[in-house]
Amino acid sequence: MRANLWLFSMALITLACSPMEKELKESLPDRWPNAVTYEIFVQSFADSDGDGIGDIKGMTSKLDYLQELGVEAVWLMPINPSPSYHKYDVSDYYGIHSDYGTMEDFQEFLEEAHQRHIKVIMDLVINHCSKLHPWFLNALKEDGEYRDYFVWADKAGIEAEGNLLKAKTGDSDNIHQWNEVSGQDELYFSFFWSGMPDLNYDNPKLREEIYEIGNFWLTKIGVDGFRLDAAKHIYPDHRAADNHAFWKEFKTKMETYKPEVYLVGEVWADLPTQAPFAQGFSALFNFDLAFSIMETVKNGQVVSATIHEHAWKVLDEGSPVTLFNESEKAFKQYNPDFINTTFLTNHDQNRVMSFFENHEKKAKLAASILLTLPGAPYIYYGEEIGMRGLKPDELIREPFLWETKNDSMRTQWMEPTYNTTNVVAPLSVQRKDSGSIFNHYKSLIHFRRKSAVMTYGEVEQIDLANDELLAFTRSHAGDTVLVVHNLSSRVKRIRQLEPYSLILFTTSKKVRQTADVLALPPYQTIILSKPQK
Structure with a gap:
């Protein structure tokens, strides 16, 4: 001893x-991919130009900090153009939100991150898009070219099936899943909110559009992978097998573009529900x-815990x-x-x-x-x-605190309550x-x-x-x-x-x-x- x-x-x-x-x-x-990843809400992280909103250049300037902390990857919450502060309702899948900077800014960020051996995973929001996306604006016309990119149903049929409303879930407080369009009999489906119409993955053309979006970011821009938002809801729960099959197909497609692609999914559910999604x-x-x-x-x-007499x-x-x-x-x-x-x-x-x-x-x-x-x-x-931070969501996404005084990098887009x-x-x-x-x-x-x-x-x-x-x-x-x-x-x-x-x-x-x-x-x-x- x-x-x-x-x-x-x-x-x-x-x-x-x-x-x-x-x-x-x-x-x-x-240690990638068995490494520590750091999730960033760009809007609240670091402001490079003094406009009060976090941006990509600010994030680039803090890569040395992330390297100091020891993380080997970052997951970026949505950076695409969007009408909402959180940007989970995408209006352009091929762009960068103007408040955050330009595509050139993002490519510089990628280059600087990769020089520090930091991978970049971007949020890809493909369960739904913004009601301001050109696809949906066109789909609002009953004869629109993109009508079938979304899920429509007759109101009488929905009511007959008792599906007009849904229960709240861990990932959504919304109960109004079907939404009326003035002057039309058909309603469109949106799991999360009327401003986020769900996409219709029974449409092969829509699938190919989504795969090309993935291809763009992986091969032309150079991200290392995606965090897939709301992956559980591509199809309704009663079509779980279709959900699993879609994600398996999605993974196969992305691997043809970048064999080492990293895909992390949000399936907010218990283990038995989650497990079959692992294949995708x-x-x-x-x-x-x-x-x-x-x-x-x-x-x-x-x-x-069960206490046993034997300590080991x-x-x-x-x-x-x-x-x-x-x-x-x-x-x-x-x-x-x-x-x-x-x-x-x-x-x-x-x-x-x-x-x-x-x-x-x-x-x-x-x-x-x-x-x-x-x-x-x-x-x-x-x-x-x-x-x-406690909900509502804005209050769990408050500005990062860099300095005590003269904190030029601290974002000002909201007045913090907790931080x-x-x-x-x-x-x-x-x-x-x-x-x-x-x-x-x-x-x-x-x-x-x-x-x-x-x-x-x-x-x-x-x-x-x-x-x-x-x-x-x-x-x-x-x-x-x-x-x-x-x-x-x-x-x-x-x-x-x-x-x-x-x-x-x-x-x-x-x-x-x-x-x-x-x-x-x-x-x-x-x-x-x-x-x-």
Whole structure:
């Protein structure tokens, strides 16, 4: 045990010079596509020209920041022309919204990102378009050339079937799915809102139009892939098989244009509904896992964990680990190359800090769990500086805080409710604070990226006979590490950690060990390995 204590002491000395307290100078290995991706709402991110609206040039100027953080890809919320601030109702699939810049600006951004080995994934919104799109404006004429690009039905028939209204869903509060056109008997279908008419994928000509749009962005412009919005709704739920078949065809088409294309889908549903979609995507956002991580931290205990007498018996139910493994098995049944995409919240959900009622230690712990589990994690812009926000949607998409004063890059398109410098420390302040949430994210991302076992390792949950501890091993290529998260507000004294005695990483310098007990402070994380012989 003395040798182990010596190793433990040396680890603590190393931690004094950890990534939490110094700028990492060494280069980091490329881990794409098993890498961390950063979601950006361009409108709120960085303003280069002082017009108050975030733009592509501003985003380009912040690529060094993203490289510093350690992310290897960005997902851009829609950048196409649109009449709405969020731009999920596209009026031109081949353009850049004028507030954001020009196509030349975007190509410069792509070039600069790729020079930094950062991939660029753009939101492609093809379930619906804007009611101002030329297709739909033409389709409003009953004899319009593009009438069949959209879904129409006779009002009497819809009412007879009882389908005039729909129930609210997790991804849509809209109940008025059929919309009247003045002077016409037929109504058009829109799952989300009358301003977003759904496209008709039973029309082969429409499909080919969409495939050509994908081809344009992948080959002529050079993006690395797409995030596919509302992928669950290409066809109604009762036509799930048609939905799966479409996305499989879409993936095949995109791979003919760019074999290494990355396609991540939004299928906001439970695992059984999600799993068959895997055949048409590189990845899907794992909503069940996200909810499990957040609820585990909120409740301060492993969900449905069964306590066993033997400290090392593997749990067989509940918890983020179980959900990850169940989803991995389900997804890979349909696609052996599938990448399990993990996250905490995104632009459609209340922000992490506000979910935890501004409890920073819980927000950090949620990040610790996310970034120590397998998969390809996504973080939402501002999450890494503790930005806050509760719905409605505008208030979870507020401007990023760069500086305390004279913040020329901060966007002004809206007056923030939750994110002012009085309550959220800007990035410039957090960079200098080794205990900030920014440095917490940065150190975890860098550690994960440097470690093959943390990037690629399989996960197995471990029972430490305490449901306030989430513990699991990560194993890869003969290497195994033990990860322990303290979910509680109390110091946890943990026994029986042998043979894991060498600290590789911890979120706290206050970890202590006696001859046979490890003391882990509240809401903190430790990663241990076996000492080399």
